[in-house]
Structure formats: structure tokens, C-alpha cells
Amino acid sequence: MMPKGTFSKLCYPLLVSALLYHSAGMAATITHETKVGDITLTALSESQSDGKIDKLLNFSDADKAKLAPDGTYKAGLNAFLVQSNGKNVLVDTGFGTNLFDNLASLNVKPENVDTILLTHMHPDHIGGLLKDGKVTFPDSRIYVSQKEYEYWKDNEKVKPILDAYRDQITRFVPEEIGSNKDLLPGIDAWQAYGHTPGHTVYFLHSKNSSLLIIADLTHAVYIQAAVPDVAITYDVDPQMAVKSRKAIFDYVSAHKIPVAGMHVPFPGSGKLLSTGNGSFSFQPD
Secondary structure, eight states, X not given: OOOHXXXXXXXXXXHHHHTGGGGSOOOSOOEEEEEETTEEEEEEEEEEEEEEGGGEXXXXXXXXXXXXXXXXXXXXXXXXXXXXXXXXXXXXXXXXXXXXXXXXXXXOOGGGXXXXXXXXXXXXXXXXXXXXXXXXXXXXXXXEEHHHHHHHTTOTTTHHHHHHTGGGEEEEOOBXXXXXXXXXXXXXXXXXXXXXXXXXXXXXXXXXXXXXXXXXXXXXXXXXXXXXXXEETTOXXXXXXXXXXXXXXXXXXXXXXXXXXXXXXXXXXXXXXXXXXXXXXXXXX
């Protein structure tokens, strides 16, 4: 694993600049609703664009020619709103670019958001928590995994956010993949470490339906489904990220669980189907 200080000094600025595709001109309100039993899951699109394969690791020339002949891959940036039992739960906040317009289109004000579940603390997932240095969700309880909190708590880019929400933060330990212990009613938190030390995915379940929000388990879903060994330069621990991706892809494909991801192209959700030999096919909604 890359030392914490090295990542903070070198990779963090690169990540911010590399992800500035969020500013590419797109409509202010783009959402997509999915039902999971009695739960309503709405994708909130921050942006959609193409990523460059030079950020991908362990990507062979043969696979490049097959899966990305033009040197790019389809990417997105999404947050998700989970609504159930009269509660509004936001999963990540993106950069905050279109977040508030998207929420307004659903008649949800920032003060109506009860809980924010963080998958991890990269800037494209927590950027919407502050605006002009001020808290944007004054009444929300913020959940973040203990490992993630410990990793980022002294980072100069993240610390102002943690300080601003100091009295609203709940730290927790995610469960093993497949565990059925609720973090919130109808929502389980599972370990998916590697992309960051405390990277967390969220399993939604209601009645006989379920869906897994896979966060940044994949950035280039069509490539990383076909070749799960492909990592990305943003991964803090690429080997662990690959291990988590394989374990979760195996689990959701075996149990026929749909997925939704922060970097899955809009509408941000679909199914992962095993094609044998550790490879998968992604079928978008």
C-alpha cells in the first residue's frame, strides 16, 4: 500500500485535476429512479464523460485493442438518493456540481436529508458537503467507516469538512460481504477495501428485492467487468482493490443482485453477469 503521506501529497492533486470532467457542459437536472422493494433509489448525475485508459493499470495491449480501441472508456459521476419510510438518505455528494439542482427536482431540500452515507472520502464524493466553506447539510448525520476516517482525518483537503461536520459524524466498521446486519433500516454496509483503506459499499434490501451500490469498485465498468484485474491509478492499494472487486462481482453475479456505481455511466446501474473464467459482462439498465 502506498504510504499515506505519499498519496496525500502526490495523488490527491492529480485526482482533483483528473476528475474535473465534471464541469463538462450538461443539463443541471438528470436523475433516474429505480425501485428496490419499498425503497426508491434515484441516481443523481453529476456528469458523464470519457476517461482515458492511461490511468488504468494491468491493462494488456491485447485487451486494450479489444475493449478500448480508441483509448477511452465511458465514465460517469453519480451520487444516489435512497428514500424509504419517509427518510432521505444520500449516498455520497459528488462534487456538488448538479447535486442540489437534482435534489430540488425531487422536491428534496438539503435540510430534508436525514443521513449521508459516504463510500469514501475522495473529493468527487465529498465535495458537495461544503459550499463556500459552509455546511450544506446542516441536519444530516454523516456516516463514514472508521478506517476511512482515520486515513483522511489529517489531510489538509478533507480536514475542513470533517471539522465542519464534527458533531454530525458517526464512524462505523463495515461488515463482511454478504452480512445481513443493518447499518440503517434496509441498508447494510460491506467492506470493499483497496480503492481507499475504508472504501465501503452499501447493500439495499426490501421485501424480495435488493441492489448493491458498489461505489468506486469500478471506474471503467465495461473494461473492469471483462478484466477485473485492471486497476486504476486512483487506487490506494491496487491489489486489494482488485481482490475486493473480484469478490463482490462473484457475489452479485451468483446472487443475481443488480448494482449501481458512482462511476458507472448514466443511469448508473445494471447487472453483472458471469461469462466464465473470472470474467463478467455488464448490462446497463
